[in-house]
Amino acid sequence: MSVPPPAPNSAPNSAPNSAPNPAPPADARPTLRWTEAGHDGRPVEHLARWCSASAATPPDRVVVADDRTTAAAAHRLARAGQALLWRGDYHNARQLLRALGRRVAAAEPPxxxxAAHRAARARRATLLGRLLVPLDGAGRVALRRGPDTAAACAEAWGPPDGRTAVTPLPELLGAIGAHEWRRRGVPVAALGGARVHPHHGVFSPVRGEYVDLAATAPLPAAAREGGALDLGTGTGVLAAVLARRGIRHVTATDHDPRAVACARENLARLGLAGRVTVHHADLYPPHRRAGLVVCNPPWLPERPNSPLDHAVYDPEGRMLHGFLAGLTDHLTPGGEGWLILSDLAEHLGLRSRHHLLAAFDAAGLRVVDRLDTRPTHRRTEDATDPLHRARSAEVTSLWRLAPEP
Structure with a gap:
């Protein structure tokens, strides 16, 4: 699931790739500069590779903090625009981050x-992102009791180049969590409990209701011979479900090289590499028609704040409208398009049902059927969530679409 900028197609599916993400050239990587006292007390200028998957810019002002720094002082400095480079114990840094989070939450109005919820989250991310931790030349945390994060950092930011590095602590924790998900995998009921292993920055299929819709919707007869397209494949989970349902060949696409590598690895692990071809493409592969085209675009038509938001936000519905506009030209006779979409945007006032149906009409499509399901994640029952009303009313639908006769 992704919102692509134009990208060239790649070679067909290849052997599984479990290597770290490719690194940009060293001179293209941003650098953090700061000054701190040396062993003799004199100021020393330091340079380090800046690591941020969210594309945060290196801070201009950096002060050194350690175990003596109180949460009140850290909060005051962060609010003043100062970044805090941690030189104390790693676990104390995590405790300070939690304390900062409580202070930031307390200072925010409900x-x-x-719009207010998203703005508050952005402010929180900015403030908490000012707590920085150093990494050694191999990507390990260079602090007392720091964990070995070499693999997690390589997966998030590419192989280390031997230079010391600095990253915001929240991003480091995100990289560690993503590494654990990739290592353990996510069980998928629609695949008989087989696990899908998401890579860093690739949407994880933890919300299984949308996968279950693709696993139970009636397949059009044209898909048996004409195959299927899975647009914005992400981890490759929907392509795997379609192949397991008996479709002879599935072509999956994604604009994100991480997702392409992730999908290829998962499909090889599931024994489906010979039946699913993964391409690096902007939505539709060229000169390809199929009896079924599946698209599960990001559900909120908003502009992402960072590259990691692309799995959730589809600015101005670009991917949604691109799928609809190209569907007729990429279907074989008797084929269908499956649009898997939550109505959360409707409950948040970001898109109306009328707008969606009008988009179908504008693309010359009719609704064959609609299958609905409700999410089962815990947030639907959390009355303290500011978005509880919208989340509790959310319905995820699989729209079966076909060209107007």
Whole structure:
């Protein structure tokens, strides 16, 4: 699931790739500069590779903090725009981050709208992202009791280049969590409990209801011979479900090289590499028609704040409208398009049902059927969530679409 910028197609599916993400050239990587006292007390200028998967820019002002730094002082400095480079114990840094989070939450007024909620989250991310931790030349945390994060950092930011590095602590924790998900995998009921292993920055299929819709919707007869396309494949989970349902060949696409590598690895692990071809492409592969085209675009038509938001936000519905506009030209006779979409955007006031149906009409499509399911994640029952009303009303649908006769 992704919102692509134009990208060239790649070679067909290849052997599984479990290597770290490729690194940009060393001179293209941003650098953090700061000054701190040396062993003799004199100021020393330091340079380090800046690591941020969210594309945060290196801070201009950096002060050194350690176990003596209180949460009140850290909060005051962060609010003043100062970044804090941690030189104390790693676990104390995590405790300080939690304390900062409580202070940031207490200072925010209750969010009553989606815009206010998103703005508050952005402010929180900015403030908490000012707590920085150093990494050694191999990508390990260079602090007392610091964990070995070499593999997690390589997966998030590419192989180390031998230079010391600095990253915001929240991003480091995100990289560690993503590494554990990739290592353990996510069980998928629609695949008989087989596990799908998401890579860093690739949407994880933890919300299984949308996968279950693709596993149970009636297949059009044209898909048996004409195959299927899975647009914005992400981990490759929907392509795997379609192949397991008996479709002879599935072509999956994604604009994100991480997702392409992730899908290829998962499909090889599931024994489906010979039946699913993964391409690096902007939505539709060229000169390809199929009896079924499946698309599960990001559900919120908002502009992402960072590269990691692309799996959730589809600015101005670009991917949604691209799928609809190209569907007729990529279907074989008797084929269908499956649009898997939550109505959360409707409950948040970001898109109306009328807008969606009008988009179908504008693309010359009719609704063959609609299958609905409700999410089962815990947030639907959390009355303290500012978005509880919208989440509790959310319905995820699989729209079966076909060209107007």
């Amino acid at each position: 969010a009553t709208t989606w």
